[in-house]
Amino acid sequence: MSDAAEFEQDGDVTWIRIGEHPQSAVSLSDPELLVFEYVQHLALCIDAVFARPAPLRVTHVGGAGLTLARWVHATRPGSPQIVLEPDVALTESVRRELPLPRGHRIRVRPLRGEEGVAGLASASADLVILDAYVDGQVPSGLTTVEWLGEVARVLAPGGLFLANLGDRPGLRYAARVASGARAALGPGAQTAYVGLHQVLKSKGFGNVVLAATRDPLPLFDMRRATARLALPTGVVPPNDVISRGANAAPFSAAAGDTADSPAPPT
Template identity: 35%
Template sequence: MPNDPAEPLPVLRETAFGTAKLMPDLDCPGGWLLTVDGTPQSYVDLTDPQHLEFEYTHRLGHLADTVAPPGAPLAVLHLGGGALTLPRYLAATRPGSRQLVGEADGPLVELVAEVLPWDGQGIEVTVGDAREVLATAEPGGHDLVVADVFRGSRTPGHLTSVEFVRLAAAALRPDGVYAANLADGAPLDFARAQAATVRAVFPHTCLLAEPSVLRGRRFGNLLLVGSHRELPAAALTRRLAGDPFPARLVDGPELRRLTGTADPVTDADARPSPVPPAGAFSIG
């Protein structure tokens, strides 16, 4: 049977850091999956921007929902853009938000703008390295800074140091919140060092992840959150418990025990996040 001429087709393009593919979700009109070299990067639903497909984006959404009163606009700096899942979510849930997205892959930005445009949503995208974008950000001008940067399936080393986190802190308002999405597996050495790094800058820190990831039973995403003010741990815990794949919030003494003797990472010893095991994220 020939293809329906109205049916969207996959789009494949070489970008600065690999082969990007935008694939329509045939089971969800308006849904699109972005992969780079076979690794899922983003899922967006043009008909329902509040639809968060990936579990770690659920957690980012919960965080964004709880850092300020419902509907209140936020000033947000997103480091790493992909297909702009979280910026679109915030534009829908917090109209009037001022959002700047830094994405290093210029051709990827062009592809997403062409296939999944975001005009009129109050989202500005600039092409540049995440650390360079952060270094030039308005000091003390943001309610939320989100670092979600993967070069393929790994976070670049220069975005994992205490110097980088200090730049994020400088870009935040006094009660602002920093969040970093990372990936790790047993024995969680990278996650422990990242927890120590964020704790070295922010007095209030928590870690959000599925129990199986925290126990080292599988490789997966962890969300590190830091602030100079008390975090909404109780509200986050309730929301995490209601997810299809519930996650745990680890803070206080439990986070200190998890961090153990890990030292904060500095620019001098920073390394990229670990290589995922075969099949951890790739979908072909």
């Protein structure tokens, strides 16, 4: 049983914590206010690939405070969104403390990402976002080439897969997830990283956003967006992602080769 969620008000922002781990930061008055850097990185990738305000079909693997789902609703009204969040108590407390906006099309399903994605129709999502952590780590079942194959099945043509990955210097874990994403998406697939410079330059543990598509990524737009952020942020292009992880093999459930993401330093 997980710890109960704690809600802490800090000005216009409500922080949600479970145990020692901050889960989300939500502003009800300004859903476009994104506090966590990695959430800003997820958002800039979405904006680079999909023009506002056209609705998107979005599947979120991991929900917590529904920060990004609220942002999608605010920037692309009418977007049908599915959120796979197995922690029912967390979802109930979030709905109570931080009500969703009127007119939203956000549907939270009490399922883990593994079975939740498997139950979705093929080509039913323009965007799939993986942001699921248990005790500070991405569960191993959400990064195998088999599960990523299910993500690829669910993505419509022109679709985008984004994953928030915590990793150590060297980004060896992220390289294996990127390798699995390319294998799942098939020939021509592209992967890129977006993250703080200190993470991309292997100067410390941190979060990196993996972007993966079957189509060319809009690198110019992504780089232009990172230049507007307050903290130094960069983009690692597809060729460099491959060269950095030249020997990185996908995680595979069939081969018994799986791993949670690296634990953050204590």
